[in-house]
Amino acid sequence: MSFFNDFTKEVIGTGILLLIVFALRIITSRLVRRFARVTHIIEHRTNLVVKYLHLLTNILAIIALILIWGVQPKDIIIAISSITTVVGVAMFAQWSILSNITSGIILFFSFPFKIGDVIQIHDKDFPIVAEIEDIKAFHVSLKTKEGEMIIYPNNLLFQKGISIMKHHFDDNEFVD
Template sequence: MEILALQEYSKELIASAILLVTLLFFRTATTKLVRRYAKTNQTLEHRTNLVVKYMHLFLYILAAIALIIIWGVQTKDIILAFSSVTTVVGVALIAQWSILSNITAGIILFFSFPFKIGDVIKIHDKDFPIIAEIVDISAFHVFLKTYDGEQIIYPNNLLLQKGISILKDHFKDKEFVD
């Protein structure tokens, strides 16, 4: 009985095994490519790990979709499940859209690499201009430190929306003027 079941689903099992091997290959390849890119641009390890996690999540989603196709799940079942998941995720993301925009901005900052830790930047904000040194860059925020020692946590999505100047040795050569 078990042998008949294995023979009946042999194509699906073989395709699933091939998908698993392909997933492992792409997971390893993307990890190496992102790490090589990060090394050439001198990106911090924790930022690199974050982008690698995002890439792995994307690959897992693609693999899940491929498994659904391989095993021949009915279209109406896929649409029902997809619409249910999309509804739940949509409500959650609308409630937390800033989290998604900060993650996206963090990825953009990683790959475009406009500034790095240790740079002194000026954020051109009409209401709250900031001149500070970048202490750390995370998935959601950039941690800044002013000349006076004030620590500022600035959301990544706002960094993409505001004009920014990178000041060379601003704190070393001049006295801080507000």
């Protein structure tokens, strides 16, 4: 019982924070889904936005929880800067992974094409005409007219020219 007597403010603050986080997650999910319905955005991307917003909410809640329980803000800043330094060095060593993540984020927010679009990648050594099956954080899944599945890294989509074809495979024939 002495725990609750000693930490009454912290326990009450934690309970209030958990209620706020729960309400915030519900509200953001509903707002994003409503926006997606109005703008006709694909469900897959809507789920990704909701997932990223929940992740951001959880990170902020953890920081708030740490502050509620009495950790000094300068200690939090030191811990976060140490973690980001280690992650930064590790990611610098793996620049292609970082490049694909960054490209995936740009693709996510800029919406240059969507799932179901037929694109032509202008690569002189290996040109590709394919339909976009899925857009993920690291790569795009493409399906050619012949049924071949191609996993194409996101960072290459920004290095190569891309044309979005007007018609689906079934509607016309392709000429080289």
